[in-house]
Amino acid sequence: MSDSGKVLLIDGMSFLFRAFYASAWGGGYRQTSTGVYTNAVHGFTKMMLDYADLVKPTHLIVGWDVASRESLVRSQWYDGYKSNRQAPPEELIPQFDLVKEVTEAFSVPNLGCPGFEGDDVLGTLSTSLSADGHQVVIATGDYDSLQLVSDLVSVKILKNGGKHEHYNPASLLTMRGISPEQVVDVKALMGDASDCIPGCPGIGEKTATKLITEHGDLDRLYGNLESCTAKMRSKLEDHRDQVYLSQKLATIIRDVPLEFSLEAAAWEFDRDMVRSKFEELEFGRSLATRVG
Template identity: 70%
Template sequence: MADRFLMIDGMSFLFRAYYASSWGGSIRQTTSGLYTNAVYGFTKMMLDYVDLVKPTHVVAAWDVASRETLLRTQWYDGYKSNRVEPPLELIPQFDLVKDVTAAFAVPNIGLPGYEGDDILGTLSTRIADAGHEVIIASGDYDSLQLVSDKVHVKILKNGGKHEHYTPENMHELRGIHPHQVVDFKALQGDASDCIPGCPGIGEKTAIKLIGEHGSLAGIYENLTALTPKMRAKLEEHREQVFISQKLATILRDVPVELNLDEARWQYDENTAIAKCEELEFGPTLIRRVG
């Protein structure tokens, strides 16, 4: 019988939890002054998705490098160059959240130079190839390139909601198929990651071009079929478009290891409860743990 793996995009969960709880200006702290709002929200979200997905295994994937040490920064110096320092209240919670996941016996997986997406891509591919089912929970639409028969993606939305993507509904919801996600981003770019794309091509045009020609390669093979204006844009920015394609591609061969037995969703209640009590999570959340 196939197992079901819930793979959590750790940074997506943590940042979403932080901003969802801090927008009103009241940031949760322990009596000793330790900030815990992001970690509390992360823990609640993790338990919510465990209840929803009912996994046999849970894994958390993390970014573990600064922008300057990322592999993609070596390919393109401007990659993520617009990133600002995280809020001071969040910084100590980066390590604290991993203490919490460890208390629930959830493996924290990351590798210097790589991003959480690359960890998700590598492990989900490996686990799916072994015949198991994978559900990725992330706030990042890049993850949609990983959708397959064995890998489904839940994109986090505001208010605790999500969008569930499968190979069957992907085109209906986004206008493209999973294998076209990278080429779509290569054309449109991504301002949040400073991926340049092709100036003058937005979401609708990128979807139209990919729908008509199937892929980025197909578009460039058929430039003569495009309007002179569109052809000129794509020719002028060809190099930029293809570096954008490389930047947008989630790696699936990162040298990380995961012992599947260690990812099984089973934890010592006393250990988990003790950590939640230490962080003063309160009775409502602690009741869910035990």
């Protein structure tokens, strides 16, 4: 590893939505005395500090979605992409801007690019930074990010109760039976209902994993269909175009046009500035004591 350090990349939307729903399940939304909703921002800040304590990064960056569904690059490839997405709760909407005020108080860069998703931002950053010899840790709730795992890039998948699953190439193979390069091809076959990625009807995760591990990748599977049962061959042939479209939709884009300075992402902050923001948002003592 280069002596330039360790970079923690946070999936902003994953953290913010998880923080919102974790604190909202009982129906009570944290608010300031003037009625500003802060439950998601408070939870996000706690999670960011938790992962910073855990990873001990030298640098920290948050990646964000910044586009409506209709303006996404992937929506141009496939009309149905993420078409099932509901509007966020009204109590969460004002917190999208508020959370960035908090990260800015910590001098943490907020990065996004119109048309692209947070995954693409993290994919571009992790690819570029690891190519320069930096160790990268991605914290996200999205299993798609497992395709980014490498010798220098590990992924922590958020789970309930403040827990996570840690993935590097070895643990990915142990826990899911595939390599980082096979993550997209498994998704191409099984699809993803949450993102409206169609996949191949009738093929679930177990079968998709079996097919890809047996053949190596999607191209070799399609080049060797005669080895499949007649029923499986028929499914795969009938939905070939849909499967390859799903592969394209599931592939994280790693060359998003981002402007960023690693120096500006140093995990160092002005404690007075952070405390002032905490006071403004009436965060209370538990978080304040964590920033000294």
